[in-house]
Amino acid sequence: MGHSREAGTIVFSFAVLAVTAGFTLYARSTQTDHGAPRYPLSAEFVSANGLKRGADVDIGGVPVGRVSDIHLDTKTAMAVVRFEVNDTLHFPTDSILSVGSATMSGDNALMIEPGTSQQLTKAGDVLANTREPTSLEQQVSNYIFGNGGLPPE
Template sequence: MARNRQTGTTVFSFGVLAAAIGFAVYAHGTQTSFGVSRYPLSANFVSANGLNAGAAVDIGGVSVGRVSDVRLDLQTQMAVVRFEVNDTLHFPVDSVLSVGSTTMSGDNALMIEPGKSSQLTKAGDVLTNTREPLSLEQQVSNYIFGNGGLPVN
């Protein structure tokens, strides 16, 4: 009887360990794309409020990378956002980067609006054409009215 209990405990322990490993692999998989090479970029923001490491990097509503780090530059007092994008994607260096969400219920993402420059991004570039995160009121307005009634440039 004691031997059966010890065997049951051992089997249960291995089951818990397997479940924990499975969850760790799943969690890692949501933060990376297996088999997809990425290259690093960074951007300086006046505020990166609501953006966290692991957030998606989106172009046109399509996830093309991940935010790897958000920290404060003590010299400039600006938020430095480090991120990686798919290696097959190089976009104009004058692209506009902003922090926001494509839906009201979604997590914040680093959103890229492609620019028009003929010079494309490469590994290690620091992008400077950034916008501050939109207020909740502006996000609601954008959600309801498209661009919030603002003139399009």
């Protein structure tokens, strides 16, 4: 009698391990570039200074994608930034895109401030509402003399 109970416990333990391993793999896959499906977008900047390939794309300080490519459009002398955003996330096409860092020490990210347009982004869109990257000096002085980056009350 005691023998079959032991076998049941072993089978149950293996099932728990399998579920745990499966969940770990799932959680890891959603954190890598191969996990969540993404769709491509691009934006033109006068300067993409400080932005690197592989940089985060942030909305409200939360990473929602990655910069996949940065190149110069030789006709317009604009920096073209290609990036991918999580497939579940479509934001207004008039959103403001800027290069910056949420923290003084962090790496620069492509930051998106959602706009108000009814039209939402779709794969292949080129977003035109871009802002110049502020220099580190400008960021520091805004932080010191401004309101510390907090919205006015």
